[in-house]
Amino acid sequence: MSDPRVGSGLQEDVGIPRFDDRERAVEVAPAKEPTTPAEWAHANLFSSWANGIVTIVAASALGFFIYQLVKFVFVGAEWAVVEANLKGFAVGPFPLDETWRVWVSAYLVAVLGGLSAGASRNRITWTKTKTATGSLLAVAGAVIVVLLVDTLLVLALGFGLAATAGLMLVAGRALRERLRRPLIVAWLLSFPLVMVIVVGFGGVSPRLWGGFFFNIVAATFGIFVSFPIGILLALGRRSSLPALRTFSVVFIEIFRGVPLVAWLIFSKFVVGLLLPPQMSEPPDIIKAFIVMTFFSAAYVAEIVRGGLQGVHEGQYEAARALGLSTTRMMAFVVLPQALRSTIPAMISHFISLYKDTALFVAIQVTDLLEAARRSAVGLEFFGRIKETLLFAGLLFWIVAFSMSRWSQRLEVRLGVGER
Amino acid sequence: MAQAVPTQQRPPLWRDVRVLRLVAQVAFVAVVAIVLRELFLNADFNLSRRGRDLSFDFLRTRAGFGIKEHIISYTSNQSLLRAFLVAATNSMFVAGVGIVLTTVLGIFIGIARLSTNWLVRKMAQAYVEVFRNTPLLVQVIFWYSGVILTIPRIQDSVSLFGVVFVSNRGAALPGIEGGADFSVWLLFALAGIVAAAVVRRYRTRVHDETGRPHYRFLFGTGAFFLVAVTAYLLLGDPFAIQAPEQGVRNYIGGTQISPEFVGIIIALVLYTAAFIGEIVRGSILAVSKGQKEAAEALGLRPGQQLRLVVLPQAMRIAIPPINNQYLNLWKNTSLGFAIFFPELINVTGTIVTQGGAELQVFSMVVLTYLGISLLISLVMNIVNRAVALRGAKL
Numbered sequence: 001m002s003d004p005r006v007g008s009g010l011q012e013d014v015g016i017p018r019f020d021d022r023e024r025a026v027e028v029a030p031a032k033e034p035t036t037p038a039e040w041a042h043a044n045l046f047s048s049w050a051n052g053i054v055t056i057v058a059a060s061a062l063g064f065f066i067y068q069l070v071k072f073v074f075v076g077a078e079w080a081v082v083e084a085n086l087k088g089f090a091v092g093p094f095p096l097d098e099t100w101r102v103w104v105s106a107y108l109v110a111v112l113g114g115l116s117a118g119a120s121r122n123r124i125t126w127t128k129t130k131t132a133t134g135s136l137l138a139v140a141g142a143v144i145v146v147l148l149v150d151t152l153l154v155l156a157l158g159f160g161l162a163a164t165a166g167l168m169l170v171a172g173r174a175l176r177e178r179l180r181r182p183l184i185v186a187w188l189l190s191f192p193l194v195m196v197i198v199v200g201f202g203g204v205s206p207r208l209w210g211g212f213f214f215n216i217v218a219a220t221f222g223i224f225v226s227f228p229i230g231i232l233l234a235l236g237r238r239s240s241l242p243a244l245r246t247f248s249v250v251f252i253e254i255f256r257g258v259p260l261v262a263w264l265i266f267s268k269f270v271v272g273l274l275l276p277p278q279m280s281e282p283p284d285i286i287k288a289f290i291v292m293t294f295f296s297a298a299y300v301a302e303i304v305r306g307g308l309q310g311v312h313e314g315q316y317e318a319a320r321a322l323g324l325s326t327t328r329m330m331a332f333v334v335l336p337q338a339l340r341s342t343i344p345a346m347i348s349h350f351i352s353l354y355k356d357t358a359l360f361v362a363i364q365v366t367d368l369l370e371a372a373r374r375s376a377v378g379l380e381f382f383g384r385i386k387e388t389l390l391f392a393g394l395l396f397w398i399v400a401f402s403m404s405r406w407s408q409r410l411e412v413r414l415g416v417g418e419r
Numbered sequence: 420m421a422q423a424v425p426t427q428q429r430p431p432l433w434r435d436v437r438v439l440r441l442v443a444q445v446a447f448v449a450v451v452a453i454v455l456r457e458l459f460l461n462a463d464f465n466l467s468r469r470g471r472d473l474s475f476d477f478l479r480t481r482a483g484f485g486i487k488e489h490i491i492s493y494t495s496n497q498s499l500l501r502a503f504l505v506a507a508t509n510s511m512f513v514a515g516v517g518i519v520l521t522t523v524l525g526i527f528i529g530i531a532r533l534s535t536n537w538l539v540r541k542m543a544q545a546y547v548e549v550f551r552n553t554p555l556l557v558q559v560i561f562w563y564s565g566v567i568l569t570i571p572r573i574q575d576s577v578s579l580f581g582v583v584f585v586s587n588r589g590a591a592l593p594g595i596e597g598g599a600d601f602s603v604w605l606l607f608a609l610a611g612i613v614a615a616a617v618v619r620r621y622r623t624r625v626h627d628e629t630g631r632p633h634y635r636f637l638f639g640t641g642a643f644f645l646v647a648v649t650a651y652l653l654l655g656d657p658f659a660i661q662a663p664e665q666g667v668r669n670y671i672g673g674t675q676i677s678p679e680f681v682g683i684i685i686a687l688v689l690y691t692a693a694f695i696g697e698i699v700r701g702s703i704l705a706v707s708k709g710q711k712e713a714a715e716a717l718g719l720r721p722g723q724q725l726r727l728v729v730l731p732q733a734m735r736i737a738i739p740p741i742n743n744q745y746l747n748l749w750k751n752t753s754l755g756f757a758i759f760f761p762e763l764i765n766v767t768g769t770i771v772t773q774g775g776a777e778l779q780v781f782s783m784v785v786l787t788y789l790g791i792s793l794l795i796s797l798v799m800n801i802v803n804r805a806v807a808l809r810g811a812k813l
Binding site for chain 2: 044045047051054055058059062240241242243244247253254257258259261262265266269270272273274275276277351355356357358359361362369372373383385386389390392393396397400401404
């Protein structure tokens with residue numbers, strides 16, 4: 001290391017390392033990283049003639065697109081349509097007097113989310129660029145919220161939500177390890193609790209759910225309920241009993257092979273016909289929830305089946321050797337390992353289920369998408385659908401994108417495919 | 420050793436695994452059968468209460484509603500079965516066009532994701548993240564209501580050399596007006612394609628044997644045009660190319676594409692291409708680095724390395740997941756219902772609201788979706804077998 005030639009590049013030596021008896025040059029300096037902007041641009045954008053042309057074409061296309069977008073966002077668009085329909089975007093036809101139920105649920109999720117993020121082993125390392133982008137995005141988000149929300153109470157509640165999450169993040173960081181188990185239990189209990197808060201004590205029936213609230217609740221409900229059914233179906237598909245196997249395969253393939261829209265639309269007509277005549281007809285949205293659960297269970301089953309296939313044969317044999325019954329073997333040896341490896345796939349299934357909740361417009365639910373569509377129908381804002389759809393799309397996108405990023409980082413940490 | 424294990428003695432019935440397995444299955448089948456029977460009885464009772472049945476006779480009644488777009492001929496006087504078939508073919512047509520376009524775009528995106536050009540790489544990444552993480556239905560409605568319906572009205576159509584028109588009524592392209600001998604000419608054109616294939620093969624052999632340049636593309640297209648043009652001249656104008664004209668409310672003549680079709684195709688293609696791009700990218704990365712280095716060492720240019728060495732091997736890995744994307748695209752054609760494109764869901768919705776028979780129509784919808792899914796999987800399996808490594812197990 002003391003030799004000045006080593007590490008200073010090989011320009012003088014023209015690439016031939018000199019060998020000395022006392023000290024062998026085992027280290028070869030790496031190719032110098034481009035540092036100045038000009039060097040960087042040469043290496044990454046203009047390395048050849050063809051590359052230069054591609055860069056120029058791509059840059060002009062991008063420039064044109066950004067110009068059009070900026071022009072639309074700051075000049076052409078009339079964002080008052082979003083401002084006026086904000087409640088519709090958030091909760092749809094949910095009665096205004098009852099919105100406190102949604103706020104309580106949101107605070108509950110913020111507390112849990114903050115604590116989990118703080119206690120997570122999977123924390124983001126804040127580099128300079130990340131801090132800069134993060135704070136920029138936070139400021140931009142705050143500005144947008146301030147511009148769009150005109151009720152002081154809602155504004156206060158909204159910022160209170162962010163502040164709670166932040167506070168809990170700090171608290172979670174302090175408590176760390178002690179929180180892990182209670183948090184898992186709390187998350188599992190949170191969904192039924194939210195349901196009680198929203199529906200219970202003279203609450204709001206699902207018929208009046210809507211907006212972004214609906215999309216999130218429907219997706220969570222779908223995963224929550226379809227998970228156990230999916231596991232049973234997956235076990236059935238791998239069972240050694242032919243009758244069980246056939247049933248599971250037929251069930252899974254039929255539900256996966258037909259689009260969710262078809263299931264939702266026909267649930268309206270068909271589920272009612274199949275129920276006993278003495279039962280009163282449930283509302284369309286309940287029928288749709290039932291069908292969506294089966295649909296999701298078929299996908300969960302396939303994911304779990306993948307996980308089960310990844311469990312080593314030796315694990316089964318070891319469990320058998322210990323004298324465990326089939327049920328115990330599955331519950332204590334096989335499933336814990338199988339489910340752990342399916343977490344990333346489950347998250348991506350959750351993301352696609354969440355995106356699919358937009359399909360509930362087919363049965364006249366005023367979800368976020370339908371709220372966006374309806375806002376642009378009234379006389380006042382006729383034809384302002386680009387604004388409302390962009391806003392709705394952005395909301396959908398933020399949640400889906402952050403979840404997919406989270407899942408990618410989780411995948412790295414869990415070392416899927418490496419164990 | 421001497422002590423014999425009493426193997427002959429079988430365990431009591433309630434502990435005999437073979438008996439238990441059988442009993443469990445019989446019980447399971449019985450439960451499923453009872454539930455199914457109950458559901459069937461319920462449906463039967465509920466239907467008879469409403470004065471309906473489970474027969475498929477309704478399919479023969481007159482449809483009575485119009486369908487704006489159809490590939491096979493249709494009038495509102497034809498049967499409901501015909502209407503169903505029209506809807507099914509419309510769905511299949513969208514899926515077919517969509518699959519071709521999205522494959523091309525997806526491969527392009529996948530390659531762009533790995534470009535050495537920083538800007539191209541980042542743009543492709545942004546594309547994937549934006550389109551993949553937004554609900555497809557939002558995109559369908561955005562392209563249709565937000566973009567296509569807001570472009571110029573027909574009176575101010577954008578035209579390209581007066582032959583191609585685009586407006587919110589859709590697009591109109593030059594179409595082919597076939598005469599009496601058109602089908603004969605099509606046969607000749609087919610013969611031309613065969614001739615081109617033969618010539619191409621011949622040129623490849625010449626190249627392999629003598630090392631002279633093959634020019635097989637030039638020779639092949641030459642052979643095709645020779646046959647096609649000769650046939651055209653011999654048959655005496657079997658077809659004419661007709662440019663569309665701009666009418667007051669719609670286009671006249673030419674090939675017309677409806678805004679609904681454009682909307683669903685754009686949305687499906689852009690959305691699925693984001694997923695296929697990621698698959699292609701992953702597959703290219705999975706091809707071992709040595710392959711590219713070997714290609715480089717052989718003196719192939721970057722384009723050739725990709726086309727001749729890397730992509731063929733990447734495709735081998737990519738085909739099963741791409742098959743899944745094709746199946747998704749096929750099922751997602753159902754989102755055309757939201758913009759009133761007459762596909763399966765839209766038309767069957769009309770059939771059901773008009774004449775009931777929900778269970779029958781629904782079973783037909785299920786069978787159609789399952790059947791075409793199976794067909795796509797079959798075709799992709801054949802493709803997969805064609806490109807898979809022979810003799811070696813991966």
